[in-house]
Amino acid sequence: MIMMQLFSTFESNQNLEMVLATVEKKGIKKENIFAVPLDNRSDERKVFDTLHRSDGVSFIDIGAALSTAFAVIGASIGFELAWGPIYWGLIGAGVGFLLGFAIRLFIELGLKKTKRISRGKYSEIILIIDCEASQAELIENILWEHFALGVAKIK
Template sequence: MQLFSTFETNGFLEMAISTLEKRGIPKESIFAVPLDNRAENRKIFDTLHRSDGTSLIDIGMGLATAFSVIGASIGFKLAWGPIYWGLIGAFAGFVLGFSIRLFLELVFKKKKRVLKGKHSEVILIVDCEESEAELIENILWSHFALGVAKIKRLKS
């Protein structure tokens, strides 16, 4: 039987491996694979197939609504009328809100996009007998594994 688990790169992984070795699991049966970090910077603009869940137009839409109401109200006294001034206010509010959000994403949230300080996870594979699987799973969970999966070997 094989147990697959994922860990963050920290001391708990080392403690889990040493605990497994103390419980009689040979070193040859324990295999740790570190995952590579992302090499490219994260993209700001979403595509049709990929989205990070961050909206750049939320502030823009709110300001567009507010500025269009103000523009339409003031437009009753101006030469072009309320419709044109409402549209001008909506456009100006959207551009202002989009600019604010883009500035916040580029300057203040750059650290979050680059993932500085985040290390890749490690996949730990333990090859064991079926009778030891429950013990090993409990050891992995007690050392803060992010996830654990058991796979039974096919008999040939």
Template sequence: MQLFSTFENHIYLEMAISTLEKKGILKENIFAVPLDNRLEQRKLFDTIHRSDGTSLIDIGMALATAFSVIGASIGFKLEWGPIYWGLIGAFIGFLIGFVIRLFIEKVFKKRERVLKGKHSEVILIIDCDETQAEFVENVLFRHFALGVAKIK
């Protein structure tokens, strides 16, 4: 039976390995694989193949609607008329909203674009008998494994 678990690169990983070795799991049956973490920053703009669920145009569309209504209302008194001033207002409102949203994403939410929470840094693979599987799983969770999977 094989057990797969993920850990942060921490002293608890070393403690889990030494505990397993003391309880009869051979060194040859324990395999640790370090993961390479992402070094590049996450992209702000979405592509057709990847989207992070963050919209940059939501505030822009709301402000475009509001500014177009105001522009059309004022446009009845101005020379070009309500249609042109409504379109100009919509364009200006969209630009203002887009810039606000872009500023929020670049400055305030920069830290949130980095992966949140705990990061798996090491995968630990353990070969053992089915009788030892429950014990090995308990040892891994006691030493703060992020996740454990069993394969027969």
């Protein structure tokens, strides 16, 4: 008799309870079912990237666009002002970049704060089921039917 282990992850809800009841009805003993609750991340994600970790969010994209626009406007107006177009173009570029950076920082810290903490679905429980190889396909189908987030089989 070849034994297999099936690993699956679930959110903690009624689907997990239904899986446990259904699997027990199919002949799997309680001793062969093991459920492990996971501790999910409780601290907030970092806003700024480090050398070893990056989330793919750029803080300079809006700043670069506004820097270009304000530099052109500053240089155009600078022909009429005392310091001239070069200085006013550089001042406009600096102001535009700082304004764009502040806008992006406000969006990430203020508006997307809740999305950074609770993005996507969390695996809350790992379910491990020991069964015979002949039952593995049936148990795997039961797990998928009850909305497992992921399933793996090991001989």
